[in-house]
Amino acid sequence: MTKIIDGKVISAAVKQRVADGVKELNAKGITVGLAVIIVGDDPASKVYVANKKKACEALGIISEEYALPESTTEEELLSLIKELNSKKSINGILCQLPLPKHLDEKIIINSILPEKDVDAFHPSNVGKIMIGDYDFVPCTPAGVMEMLKYENIDVEGKTCVVIGRSNIVGKPMGMLLLHKNGTVTICHSRTKNLKEICLTADILVAAVGRANFVTADMVKEGAVVIDVGMNRENGKLCGDVDYENVKDKASAITPVPGGVGPMTIAMLMQNTLTAAKKQNNCKE
Numbered sequence: 229m230t231k232i233i234d235g236k237v238i239s240a241a242v243k244q245r246v247a248d249g250v251k252e253l254n255a256k257g258i259t260v261g262l263a264v265i266i267v268g269d270d271p272a273s274k275v276y277v278a279n280k281k282k283a284c285e286a287l288g289i290i291s292e293e294y295a296l297p298e299s300t301t302e303e304e305l306l307s308l309i310k311e312l313n314s315k316k317s318i319n320g321i322l323c324q325l326p327l328p329k330h331l332d333e334k335i336i337i338n339s340i341l342p343e344k345d346v347d348a349f350h351p352s353n354v355g356k357i358m359i360g361d362y363d364f365v366p367c368t369p370a371g372v373m374e375m376l377k378y379e380n381i382d383v384e385g386k387t388c389v390v391i392g393r394s395n396i397v398g399k400p401m402g403m404l405l406l407h408k409n410g411t412v413t414i415c416h417s418r419t420k421n422l423k424e425i426c427l428t429a430d431i432l433v434a435a436v437g438r439a440n441f442v443t444a445d446m447v448k449e450g451a452v453v454i455d456v457g458m459n460r461e462n463g464k465l466c467g468d469v470d471y472e473n474v475k476d477k478a479s480a481i482t483p484v485p486g487g488v489g490p491m492t493i494a495m496l497m498q499n500t501l502t503a504a505k506k507q508n509n510c511k512e
């Protein structure tokens with residue numbers, strides 16, 4: 229029987245853990261605060277920001293939303309980040325991407341204090357992930373690792389194939405699997421023999437951004453299949469994996485929706501709690 233890995237159940241467990249952690253800090257007189265900056269009117273970004281705010285409220289995390297107009301200058305945005313960097317009640321700062329074209333994402337991300345960079349996009353945090361000594365991990369790969377842990381899927385010695393090499397998902401995903409002693413291959417649009425490589429995978433992670441990209445003939449019998457993709461097809465949310473045809477071949481699989489998606493916000497909440505603990509010298 230294929231195990232359907234339920235992101236709703238696992239994210240609820242993570243959120244409960246975070247809510248308990250927040251309560252413990254509150255009992256010591258410490259609050260936990262997340263600032264979310266959004267520039268412009270991108271509808272998808274607005275939905276993500278609203279969801280993050282809702283999650284914070286449910287877990288006792290104070291959320292501050294800074295909705296700035298599209299016309300915001302780099303100087304104005306940097307000045308806000310500088311203010312939030314030194315604001316004691318704010319433990320985490322997140323700048324919703326993508327930013328309008330006239331703003332340089334690199335400059336903006338680099339201006340967030342690494343210890344408040346709960347998205348783990350700052351080069352300092354990226355470097356820490358590389359050497360395996362990190363506090364924050366980008367939320368989506370962190371969510372995948374949490375799912376594997378929850379389901380007792382051991383990575384050690386497994387052949388892991390990640391399709392996608394973005395800085396947000398593919399690359400950190402590969403590093404986290406490597407840190408757990410998986411043997412990792414990261415594939416991308418120039419990869420030759422993608423199907424053959426995927427067929428070697430005990431754990432296959434798809435982060436491509438193309439609906440039904442991973443077909444059953446690319447999946448080894450009994451593989452664990454993690455679908456990070458979030459695509460819209462005919463108005464319907466679907467992943468990168470041809471779920472209906474792959475699910476009978478896999479030993480475990482994440483659905484879309486209800487798989488990796490709900491984990492991302494839960495791990496953001498976890499990173500915010502970690503930031504608050506670190507900044508207040510509390511033990512993990």
Ligand code: NAP
Pocket residue numbers: 368391392393394395396397398415416417418419422435436437438456457458459488489490492
């Ligand atoms: P991205 O930056 O567009 O990266 C896509 C990756 O897929 C690239 O590395 C690209 O290779 C590779 N790729 C494209 N076509 C390919 C092909 N034909 N064969 C092999 N590799 C191919 O996307 P992303 O930000 O990593 O996101 C990936 C997907 O995950 C999207 O659907 C996104 O919406 C979803 N996502 C979900 C969550 C969540 O919370 N569940 C969070 C983040 C992202 P090149 O580098 O060579 O171009």
